[in-house]
Amino acid sequence: MVTDLGVVVCRRDGGAFGVWERPEGRGPEGAGVTLIDLGELRDEPGREASPPRPPRAVGRPLRVALALAFLVATVAAAAPLPARVAVVVPARLGSEAFLHGDRLYVVEPAEGEPEGTVEVRAYALPARTPADDAPPAPLWRTRIVAAGRFWQVQAGPGTALFSSTGDQDGQTVALDAGTGRERWRQPGYPWPDPTGILLMQTGGVEGGTVRSVDPASGRALWSVPTTGEGATYAFRDGLVEWIVLAPAKGRVEVRDPRSGALVHAADLGLGELPGYGHTVVAHDLLLAVRSSAGLVTAYELDGLRRRWEARVPMVEHVDECGGLLCAPGGNRLVALDPATGARRWDGGRWFGVLSAQDGRLLAVAPGGGGERFGVLDAATGREVADLGTWQMLPWYADERFLAVRPAAAGGGLVVAEMDVVAGEARVLDVLRDASGDCRSRAGTIVCRLRTGELGVWRYPG
Template identity: 80%
Template sequence: MTVIDLGEVRDEPEREAPPPRPPRAVGSPLRVALALAFLLATVAAAAPVSARVALVVPARLGAEAFPHGDRLYVVEPAEGEPQGTVEVRAYALPERAPAEAGPPDPLWRTRLVAAGRFWHVQTGPGTVLFSITGDQDDGQTVALDDGTGRERWRQPGHPWSDPTGILLMQTGGAQGGTVRSVDPASGRALWSVPTPPEAATYTLRGGRVERIVLAPATGRVEVRDPRSGALVHAADLGLGEASGHAVVAHDLLLVVRPPQGVVTAYGLDGLRRRWEARVPMVEHVNECGELLCAPGGNRFVALDPATGAQRWTGERWFGVLATRGDRLLAVAPGPLGDRLGVLDAATGRQVADLGSWQLLPWYPDERLLTVRPTVAGGGLVVAELDVAAGRAGVLDVLREASGNCRSRADTVVCRLRTGELGVWRYPG
């Protein structure tokens, strides 16, 4: 297989280049942080990567690449087939640099008819699940056999698979939709419940789905068991009268009322009111470590989830993207795009300014990998954000890369200037 020779890795100069245009968001069935691709950080100290693995994978115009686990899936328009037909190929990601030159051989390849863009990959027991957008609906999910690439089933909606083997499929729309539990092997529905137009929210612990929360704009809120669909709690909280919307965070149902600047918290167990807080200019609420963050304007307020008491205010920040220990990764506007800083979770004090980068989509507890254009000579710099230490450490300089990057765990995939796909692995 061809190995990309990127030359010696050096520290980048301190002055910054304008960040690249971010790639299209890689969506999430939960429509959460996996859709955020912000621009971040200046380079801190760099060191040569001793265990980097690099290879080139053939790809044509319009190809999409999805690293997942120990595999790379490439989806591209199929040659000689009607429009809407794609070829899907699965490649094994090597643990060490290939010994032989030439393109890698796929583990399998298959052709599918699918109208829409492939945007996300998940895996279930023996299956790989591809989410496909739709022009007029929620799109669909296609399940392929992980060993052969054979299509097992397809159906409307977005999937969510948890480590216990539960596979939930959700559809939506202006008239509402459904959330249903599906057998991963056959696609057979095990149970199904209707959802409001606002869709359903899943509460997670360690990646495991603990509850399904249905919070319509008007009517009663429902909490359901994800293994049976059974109703566990229900209450009419007067959401229609509140002129607001509901958010789930830290085992709370939070009713956010922007016109009144009020956030009201209800416990998910019993849906009883816990507290109410005045938060001027509040727009939304989300988890930020052990706290709740309520963004509004060019600032956000950190709240205690137990009492609603205000802990501190981040005056220069839009909000928080990730948490590592007692440090928060916060985003703010900057002259060359959005910038990132590291805040102390206890006080909100800024402890580092990381500058401007393009943060690649990540999952909770995964490495935070970023790219930005090199100052001179073309290509991209790859860095890993160490939020706890307040620095961005350079991993590599990809001279042949042109952009359109994705990452997962320790793998980065970018389009090359030649049109092919470059794959780089950075074992931790």
């Protein structure tokens, strides 16, 4: 993880709200100067007397985790709190918590061991709140030497894959999902495919490799070299369909992710294009983004033939946004037709889209105290809802978007779900004992408590 730029929203003297800018960083701490006065927030769950203390609880490469916060109009219409499951997990300060599947993994420095040794504990996510407030027992615990700070956990077939920072390649340690026993470790960052393949990639200025490994042993099944630009994966229905190698100089290669076999190759002369910056893979296209020239050039992945070229002044990057391509740049958002490159609409101040659902887009824009989010109509780019600013937690495709902000009164954090289809930030809970350092996955959130322990809250779908 891995929270991004955000704001702190607190009640001021007299009952109004203020927004304080928070410096960019990975943690929840920090504040700057008051930026705006938001007035009063009414009818928020938990605004009356503080409720009983809840159980104590937890604190590609992903590419990006963003901050969302506070909307008066939407929160004022919040529904009653749903039933939720809560449990406290023992942890010391300095521990890290990771959610994946039906597991919570807690990583903290191992006592009495040399520096760099950590203890990893695996817990089953609770199905119900324990009646006696008893802490859960770990499924297993193990001690391993970490090359750096762990930043993500993914699940491979029968394994839990812990990725750490350290050198430019990072390192992945595979632990047996049933016992915690270390199976293997090797340089690189993993991408497990739901079909059972596991891709590992190393890189750097001088290049690296992308390889397929046996999840059980870590043995390389095949390997191909990469240039300094590395490899990009093209997806279809959540599966890796192609591996794309697109160097600035030399031939572009499209390879089969199951065998590593070369499927297509062509020298597109990308580095010779005026204003060339980088490439993106989206909608079965290889997109050459030419920022200084204000151009996007599209090539079909299936055959590497040039398809179209579109002029997008001040273009910064291009992403999929539902059935369109969204190209932000210069505090504006341009939507392109992936088939022709024709401009569908211009979204003005928005600079990115996080999700597309049922003809609506969750978009982000710069704001005075952080990022502000809104819901757009995918067909026209028209704004249909303003969700305000929340601290968005790391999310994954097709999962619920959970966000937090400081509670207006009584301390703790307000938890809300960003409902793109309904166009609202729906308040789910007020976590009175949570202090921050939160992560989420699907309908589960884990935050650091004021006591230093970790708390887990699960919200039925």
